[in-house]
Amino acid sequence: MRDAELSPDDLRTLCDMDEGVLSPRIYADEAIYRLELDRIFGRAWVLLCPEQQIPKPGDFFNTYVGADRVIVVRQKDGSIKGLLNQCRHRGNELARPDSGNTKMFTCSYHGWSYDLQGNLRNVPHEEIVFPNGFDKSAWGCGAMAQVESYKGLVFGTWDPTAPPLEDYLADAAWYLDIFLDRFEGGLELMGGVNKWVIKANWKIVAEQFVNDMLHPEQTHISAFLASVPPDADLSGMQLPVTGRQFTSPHGHGMGLWTDGPILDLTIGPVARRYFMEESYPAAVARVGRARADVQAAHMNLFPSCVVLFGFNHLRVIQAVGPQESEIWTWQFVPAAAPLEVKKTWAANVQRAFGAGGLFETDDSAVWAGIQRTLRGTMGRRLPFNVGMGDRTNQGPDADYPGRVTQRAYSEVAARGFYHRWLEMLTHDTWTELDQAAKARHAEGARQ
Amino acid sequence: MTTTLPTQDHDTRDEAPPPGMAALLLQHQVEQFYYAEARMIDERDFHGWLDLFTDDTRYLVPIHRNQTGAEFTDELGDLGLAHFDDDKSVLRKRVLRMVSGLAWTEDPPSVQRHLVTNVQVRTLEGGELAADCCFQAHRYRLDREVEVFTGSRSDVLRRVGGSFRIAARTVYLDHTTVLANNLNLFL
Numbered sequence: 001m002r003d004a005e006l007s008p009d010d011l012r013t014l015c016d017m018d019e020g021v022l023s024p025r026i027y028a029d030e031a032i033y034r035l036e037l038d039r040i041f042g043r044a045w046v047l048l049c050p051e052q053q054i055p056k057p058g059d060f061f062n063t064y065v066g067a068d069r070v071i072v073v074r075q076k077d078g079s080i081k082g083l084l085n086q087c088r089h090r091g092n093e094l095a096r097p098d099s100g101n102t103k104m105f106t107c108s109y110h111g112w113s114y115d116l117q118g119n120l121r122n123v124p125h126e127e128i129v130f131p132n133g134f135d136k137s138a139w140g141c142g143a144m145a146q147v148e149s150y151k152g153l154v155f156g157t158w159d160p161t162a163p164p165l166e167d168y169l170a171d172a173a174w175y176l177d178i179f180l181d182r183f184e185g186g187l188e189l190m191g192g193v194n195k196w197v198i199k200a201n202w203k204i205v206a207e208q209f210v211n212d213m214l215h216p217e218q219t220h221i222s223a224f225l226a227s228v229p230p231d232a233d234l235s236g237m238q239l240p241v242t243g244r245q246f247t248s249p250h251g252h253g254m255g256l257w258t259d260g261p262i263l264d265l266t267i268g269p270v271a272r273r274y275f276m277e278e279s280y281p282a283a284v285a286r287v288g289r290a291r292a293d294v295q296a297a298h299m300n301l302f303p304s305c306v307v308l309f310g311f312n313h314l315r316v317i318q319a320v321g322p323q324e325s326e327i328w329t330w331q332f333v334p335a336a337a338p339l340e341v342k343k344t345w346a347a348n349v350q351r352a353f354g355a356g357g358l359f360e361t362d363d364s365a366v367w368a369g370i371q372r373t374l375r376g377t378m379g380r381r382l383p384f385n386v387g388m389g390d391r392t393n394q395g396p397d398a399d400y401p402g403r404v405t406q407r408a409y410s411e412v413a414a415r416g417f418y419h420r421w422l423e424m425l426t427h428d429t430w431t432e433l434d435q436a437a438k439a440r441h442a443e444g445a446r447q
Numbered sequence: 448m449t450t451t452l453p454t455q456d457h458d459t460r461d462e463a464p465p466p467g468m469a470a471l472l473l474q475h476q477v478e479q480f481y482y483a484e485a486r487m488i489d490e491r492d493f494h495g496w497l498d499l500f501t502d503d504t505r506y507l508v509p510i511h512r513n514q515t516g517a518e519f520t521d522e523l524g525d526l527g528l529a530h531f532d533d534d535k536s537v538l539r540k541r542v543l544r545m546v547s548g549l550a551w552t553e554d555p556p557s558v559q560r561h562l563v564t565n566v567q568v569r570t571l572e573g574g575e576l577a578a579d580c581c582f583q584a585h586r587y588r589l590d591r592e593v594e595v596f597t598g599s600r601s602d603v604l605r606r607v608g609g610s611f612r613i614a615a616r617t618v619y620l621d622h623t624t625v626l627a628n629n630l631n632l633f634l
Binding site (some may be wrong): 096191197324350351354366 | 508511512513514515528530532533538540541546551552592624625628630631
């Protein structure tokens with residue numbers, strides 16, 4: 001049910017990406033958030049976890065989809081299911097740990113037990129409490145309609161009519177493969193998940209990863225200055241200029257750099273040498289030169305799955321409330337790399353982008369700072385500008401497929417993200433969503 | 448009957464105090480060291496704080512998990528992941544960033560109170576000390592951002608001059624999900 005106070009026309013006045021203006025209300029209003037839970041997190045493909053988080057049958061991982069708790073569980077046949085973490089009797093949570101291994105999920109209230117597929121298998125004293133019989137098969141726990149893996153990343157959707165995951169990832173898959181396919185031997189998960197709270201709406205975080213190569217020189221200046229060697233000559237140093245921004249009609253987006261000092265200052269020279277020199281020839285053979293040349297890049301897969309390329313860093317933004325999110329991150333390393341490379345790479349990424357990261361912490365100050373301005377009336381009234389970069393589709397790029405700009409600095413990907421956001425709130429079917437996306441990406445169309 | 452204190456007939460300054468008294472003195476010295484350290488952080492003497500660590504130090508903050516019974520582990524080890532796993536050069540970077548005047552998280556500076564308690568000390572073979580404590584750190588930022596960090600610490604302290612240096616520190620944060628925008632503070 002759509003909120004009676006928010007008609008499609010109302011929503012269109014909040015988000016006009018043809019003009020590049022956006023109402024701050026979308027980051028603060030409870031009604032808009034409830035609508036997002038229903039129409040975005042209730043329908044879209046959402047990252048659940050990496051497969052390596054749950055390698056063995058019975059392994060489970062407790063996550064969120066929107067504000068719902070979901071148990072991602074490895075089945076006996078190796079497939080994966082997403083179960084709503086809620087007992088069908090009175091709603092108590094079925095799994096409380098962050099992760100674990102089990103044969104059954106048994107409710108701690110009256111003992112109803114569910115198998116790994118979510119089927120209700122046991123009701124204590126069934127003959128006594130249901131003297132007229134009880135059809136347990138009708139009372140399995142809630143399950144995600146579709147769960148699929150893409151090259152080791154597990155996604156799920158509640159919507160049985162959602163397109164297959166590969167169609168949903170669409171033109172972003174070629175870019176996602178820079179992360180997932182670049183290394184001979186694949187990726188190895190380091191440890192588990194790292195979680196922290198951000199007192200900001202989930203879109204404030206997501207749009208930075210879909211779009212924002214511009215903020216580092218301002219937001220992260222202290223981290224850059226602290227990271228350069230004490231005797232470094234800063235006069236010739238500049239942030240990278242060579243790059244692209246990519247926007248998908250499905251709302252995914254990314255920015256990439258192919259030059260600049262960013263890797264030395266973040267992952268350090270040991271990991272940078274392995275990445276851009278030692279593993280480079282194999283990478284060219286695997287994914288081609290254009291993708292092997294990508295040094296540092298950010299990506300958001302609509303709505304909330306984030307990848308930082310060059311850092312082997314994966315995260316999901318948990319939309320736990322209108323004005324509060326959680327960031328959950330996973331750190332990978334190339335499985336075939338020497339141990340010293342793995343250790344330094346992962347530790348340096350954590351130092352840059354963990355909860356205490358030299359870079360991350362200043363992002364957190366900005367994100368919470370935006371949210372603080374949205375308490376009042378005027379703070380939610382004056383529209384925000386999302387107008388940077390080329391407004392018309394410039395046509396194909398020689399090296400990078402899909403719609404790309406010739407610079408990493410643009411906001412076309414943010415406009416693509418918010419176009420898709422609006423479309424998911426206002427369109428009822430995936431056919432309509434596809435038509436809207438195609439029209440938006442026609443040659444010469446504005447975005 | 449009047450009692451008189453025994454008179455000292457020789458200089459005792461170079462002698463070890465009785466065993467019980469030595470432990471008391473050590474406890475006092477370590478506690479005073481921790482209070483001084485906490486005060487350095489709270490008064491933002493970050494370079495002074497950095498000097499309390501040995502050059503070969505390791506500063507580790509593992510990630511804590513909600514797990515059932517025997518499955519409980521802190522994520523440690525060579526291929527584990529930690530909030531912080533820093534040597535002194537990384538700690539120095541963090542200090543340089545903090546004092547740069549450009550770290551927006553700390554501009555204007557937060558007000559922090561580090562409380563240290565439950566201190567227990569024992570001497571290791573080789574003369575270094577193993578010192579455990581509990582801590583609570585309050586961070587008050589801007590107009591209404593209040594965050595509390597609690598946990599325990601296990602240090603290896605090395606005697607240097609008349610005081611100590613921290614040769615290793617592991618901070619066991621209670622949080623599994625960090626209930627703060629960031630861990631941009633020293634614990």
